[in-house]
Amino acid sequence: MTGTGSIGRKLTLLLAGVAALLSLLSWAMVNGLAKQAAERTQDNVLAASATTIAETLRSEQGEVRLELPYSAFSMLGAIGEDRVFYRVTAGEQMLTGYEDLPLPSDPPSQGQVVFDTAQFSGEAIRMASVSRVIFAGVQAVPVTVTMAQTRNGVSAITSDLSQLAAFLSVMFFLVAVAMSAFAAQTSLKPLNEIAAAVARRGPSDLRPLRREAPTELAPLMTSLNRLMDRLGQSIRRSEDFIAEAAHRVRTPLATVRAQAEVALRTTDDDAEKQRLRRIIRAVDESSRSAGQLLDHATVAYRAEDLSRHPTDLADIARKTVDGLEPTAAMKDIYIKLDTAPATVSGDAVLLENAFRNVLDNAIKYSPEDTTVTVRVFVENGYARAAVVDEGPGLGDGPAENLTERFRRGRNTEGIVGSGLGLTIASDVLRAHGGHLDLGQPTKGKGACVTLVLPSS
Amino acid sequence: MRYLLVEDNLELAEAVVNRLVLDGHAVDHADCLASAEDCLAAARYDLILLDVMLPDGDGREFLERSRAHLETPVIVLTARAQVSDRVGALDQGADDYITKPFDFSELEARCRAVLRRRGGSAKNQITLGEAIFDPLAGTISHNGSTVDLRNREIRLLEVFARNPGHILSKTQLMDRLFSYDAEVTENAIEVYVGRLRRRIEGMGLRIETVRGLGYRMETGQS
Numbered sequence: 001m002t003g004t005g006s007i008g009r010k011l012t013l014l015l016a017g018v019a020a021l022l023s024l025l026s027w028a029m030v031n032g033l034a035k036q037a038a039e040r041t042q043d044n045v046l047a048a049s050a051t052t053i054a055e056t057l058r059s060e061q062g063e064v065r066l067e068l069p070y071s072a073f074s075m076l077g078a079i080g081e082d083r084v085f086y087r088v089t090a091g092e093q094m095l096t097g098y099e100d101l102p103l104p105s106d107p108p109s110q111g112q113v114v115f116d117t118a119q120f121s122g123e124a125i126r127m128a129s130v131s132r133v134i135f136a137g138v139q140a141v142p143v144t145v146t147m148a149q150t151r152n153g154v155s156a157i158t159s160d161l162s163q164l165a166a167f168l169s170v171m172f173f174l175v176a177v178a179m180s181a182f183a184a185q186t187s188l189k190p191l192n193e194i195a196a197a198v199a200r201r202g203p204s205d206l207r208p209l210r211r212e213a214p215t216e217l218a219p220l221m222t223s224l225n226r227l228m229d230r231l232g233q234s235i236r237r238s239e240d241f242i243a244e245a246a247h248r249v250r251t252p253l254a255t256v257r258a259q260a261e262v263a264l265r266t267t268d269d270d271a272e273k274q275r276l277r278r279i280i281r282a283v284d285e286s287s288r289s290a291g292q293l294l295d296h297a298t299v300a301y302r303a304e305d306l307s308r309h310p311t312d313l314a315d316i317a318r319k320t321v322d323g324l325e326p327t328a329a330m331k332d333i334y335i336k337l338d339t340a341p342a343t344v345s346g347d348a349v350l351l352e353n354a355f356r357n358v359l360d361n362a363i364k365y366s367p368e369d370t371t372v373t374v375r376v377f378v379e380n381g382y383a384r385a386a387v388v389d390e391g392p393g394l395g396d397g398p399a400e401n402l403t404e405r406f407r408r409g410r411n412t413e414g415i416v417g418s419g420l421g422l423t424i425a426s427d428v429l430r431a432h433g434g435h436l437d438l439g440q441p442t443k444g445k446g447a448c449v450t451l452v453l454p455s456s
Numbered sequence: 457m458r459y460l461l462v463e464d465n466l467e468l469a470e471a472v473v474n475r476l477v478l479d480g481h482a483v484d485h486a487d488c489l490a491s492a493e494d495c496l497a498a499a500r501y502d503l504i505l506l507d508v509m510l511p512d513g514d515g516r517e518f519l520e521r522s523r524a525h526l527e528t529p530v531i532v533l534t535a536r537a538q539v540s541d542r543v544g545a546l547d548q549g550a551d552d553y554i555t556k557p558f559d560f561s562e563l564e565a566r567c568r569a570v571l572r573r574r575g576g577s578a579k580n581q582i583t584l585g586e587a588i589f590d591p592l593a594g595t596i597s598h599n600g601s602t603v604d605l606r607n608r609e610i611r612l613l614e615v616f617a618r619n620p621g622h623i624l625s626k627t628q629l630m631d632r633l634f635s636y637d638a639e640v641t642e643n644a645i646e647v648y649v650g651r652l653r654r655r656i657e658g659m660g661l662r663i664e665t666v667r668g669l670g671y672r673m674e675t676g677q678s
Contacts, residue, residue: 243536246535246536247509247535247536249535250535250555250556250557251465251468251535251556252465253556253557254465254468254533254535254556254557254558255465255467255468255471255557256557257557257558257559258467258468258471258472258475258557258560259467259471261471261475261559261560262471262474262475264631265475265478265631268627283557284557284559287555287556287557291555323552325569326552326562326565326566326568326569327562327565329565329569329607330561330562330565330607330635331635332606332607332608
């Protein structure tokens with residue numbers, strides 16, 4: 001089926017897109033925060049270290065003395081494998097450390113820490129500078145301590161955290177996609193259930209859908225039910241119309257036929273008799289065709305949606321033989337019935353119709369004073385109802401052709417028929433998973449037509 | 457036999473009545489359900505022929521309604537020939553149904569079959585001299601021995617029995633015995649008359665050939 005794409009897929013894609021955006025955003029945020037935190041830690045340690053060094057400065061005999069405390073360096077060692085640089089200057093005079101370490105961008109004032117990022121010996125470094133005024137003798141000397149450290153540790157921590165954040169984001173994304181697919185499926189489930197419920201139905205099942213549906217689907221359900229209601233009404237109307245039409249056509253035909261038959265009995269003129277016979281024959285042709293067309297329509301309609309019940313073919317055969325015995329008796333045809341129980345699963349009305357058509361044919365084509373044998377039995381898992389007559393047989397052509405619509409055999413001259421009888425029987429049997437077997441009796445001439453159905 | 461025909465189509469009714477009367481039956485005709493009720497209240501019938509679509513109601517509903525107190529067998533005349541309609545008629549209490557338009561011979565055959573099933577034969581026996589002919593059972597008895605007759609023999613004997621001493625032409629007999637479209641020659645009548653003669657041999661009945669005119673049955677009383 002073509003359409004505007006799947007709602008489920010659209011919904012999943014939309015939710016997955018949102019999840020991807022959120023994942024990316026959260027990854028960026030975690031990344032930024034991690035970097036910031038690592039840098040701040042380094043800054044704090046650098047500042048603490050520089051302050052510690054600055055605090056050990058004292059004046060001794062008019063000179064500034066420095067004793068580098070070990071703790072100031074050990075605390076810096078806490079951050080990774082970074083190299084540490086330092087410089088202490090008193091006024092313009094370099095006291096100790098790396099002379100070519102860059103100067104602070106802004107000379108720090110008393111008690112203030114100035115941070116800088118710079119390049120030193122080919123590596124990025126972070127510097128913290130503090131300043132203190134020391135009184136050496138009468139002279140106030142401004143001393144500046146600068147601690148610097150490469151940033152390898154910081155970027156290592158940042159990249160570690162960034163990887164972790166990326167991993168978590170990907171996991172979050174995958175879970176979100178799975179959940180959105182599930183959510184889409186769950187929310188579309190009632191729709192699929194309704195579709196399945198409609199699809200399961202036979203073509204003649206037009207009862208309204210009665211099932212719990214979410215509010216959003218209520219309008220769909222309502223219009224679906226309304227459509228089915230209208231369809232049902234229109235089918236009922238056309239069935240009534242067909243019945244009414246049949247009545248309207250058949251009643252005047254019955255009058256014509258009855259009057260013609262009375263006339264046939266009261267006239268002595270042979271030519272007139274011949275004409276009256278032609279009238280009666282034409283009436284029979286048309287009424288029989290009309291009847292079988294209706295039957296064919298009924299069979300086609302019911303066969304699409306079989307209502308199956310256990311049915312005994314022997315019962316059907318007995319009932320039908322009872323019904324057709326008077327017709328057979330008119331030609332002194334004796335119907336011999338030989339039945340064993342043969343239960344099949346099927347629509348009794350259709351099966352009776354099929355059997356009636358076959359038996360009716362046999363009687364129609366049988367010569368006077370003959371026997372039609374009906375045998376019902378089970379053989380190799382198949383229930384069979386065989387009708388054998390002593391008529392002219394089914395002719396030389398391929399027997400299967402006879403079940404085609406409006407096809408009549410070659411030896412049917414002089415007998416009223418529509419060519420639908422065997423088609424109807426064959427359609428009914430096919431709908432039941434069986435078939436119509438056309439052949440000859442094992443001995444003698446005639447036709448042997450067998451209804452073959454899976455036994456149950 | 458007394459028949460009640462319930463049929464609103466007057467031309468059809470007239471033809472059916474005509475034919476049944478020709479066969480020697482008494483027929484009352486009702487053109488609606490109300491008038492049918494009146495007939496049923498006034499007389500006893502052997503068989504009812506009931507149309508389904510009547511001006512004042514559905515024949516099948518009438519059938520269902522009256523089945524409980526109505527013992528008379530009913531044959532439904534229906535223009536509705538669909539499978540389900542046919543099954544429906546029998547379920548609603550009809551003894552048989554016949555689809556319009558119908559063959560009179562078939563109607564007659566069905567009437568006979570229904571009457572036989574309902575066991576209404578005893579009062580319809582016809583005495584032919586020393587023999588007793590039961591057209592419904594299809595037997596003729598003489599001196600305690602009973603002979604079964606075949607369908608055409610029964611009908612042939614019935615025609616002779618209803619017209620004792622009359623000369624019946626071959627054409628008259630053919631019309632009575634064969635459906636309109638059976639391709640039969642007058643020889644066929646000779647065959648059936650021959651068979652019937654053999655069946656009733658020694659029962660005091662004689663079927664004489666009246667050269668050039670037809671046949672006549674003598675019951676041997678005169």
